[in-house]
């Protein structure tokens with residue numbers, strides 16, 4: 001049984017880029033008669049708000065993207081993440097790291113393992129890193145084809161528990177995808193290079209590996225990812241039909257013109273029946289589309 005999910009971090013209202021990913025994941029699940037879940041990834045309280053989470057859910061509802069089962073909040077899942085850390089620890093994969101931000105930035109993007117053999121005592125100012133050894137991870141993305149990383153060379157030992165005491169995204173996402181029985185992850189291509197780390201953790205924790213499909217991200221005129229950082233305008237809830245129609249066009253589903261004035265339910269029924277994820281194959285980014293920054297009122 002197909003089980004998919006949309007897993008937004010509640011750092012602000014949904015914008016065109018996140019609605020694009022949400023709709024792709026929803027259509028993929030429904031086209032396969034699957035279950036579609038929403039998980040709020042509220043792991044980082046200083047960057048997030050309760051209002052943003054509520055706002056995201058209201059927007060999904062307005063668009064007709066109804067989810068199954070209960071919404072899961074990662075802020076409630078600390079015990080499960082602790083347990084996963086303990087299992088990694090029992091496998092001797094974890095070590096404490098006290099490298100300063102400055103020192104880390106001198107290393108660039110690959111952590112060279114400085115603290116690996118230092119037996120640093122775990123405490124309030126240390127992160128926990130997971131050793132990757134010489135693991136090579138390769139998988140076939142449904143849209144992007146084969147993707148491989150040699151983790152030691154491309155990433156280095158990576159953080160699973162942050163020095164500020166928060167659980168790392170890579171850990172939480174793997175624990176929750178397994179706990180929720182997710183078979184299919186459909187999400188933005190900005191997370192493609194995280195996937196080998198997640199597959200590695202799934203292996204270490206004895207979890208199944210879901211199928212992955214990484215959809216393009218939406219970029220603005222300057223070539224930056226449309227995201228909260230760029231203050232993409234939130235999508236108004238007052239014009240859900242327009243937003244859906246334009247997002248279907250951006251997803252290259254070629255909605256027939258007649259559909260532009262249909263109800264959201266009719267539009268979604270058409271889109272589920274005609275879902276062609278292959279139209280996005282090999283595409284890494286797409287320009288902002290008409291109405292993505294500010295739907296016409």
Ligand code: GLU
Nearest residue numbers: 007008009041173187191
């Ligand atoms: N919470 C992540 C984000 O909003 C997405 C996680 C995922 O889909 O794996 O970027």
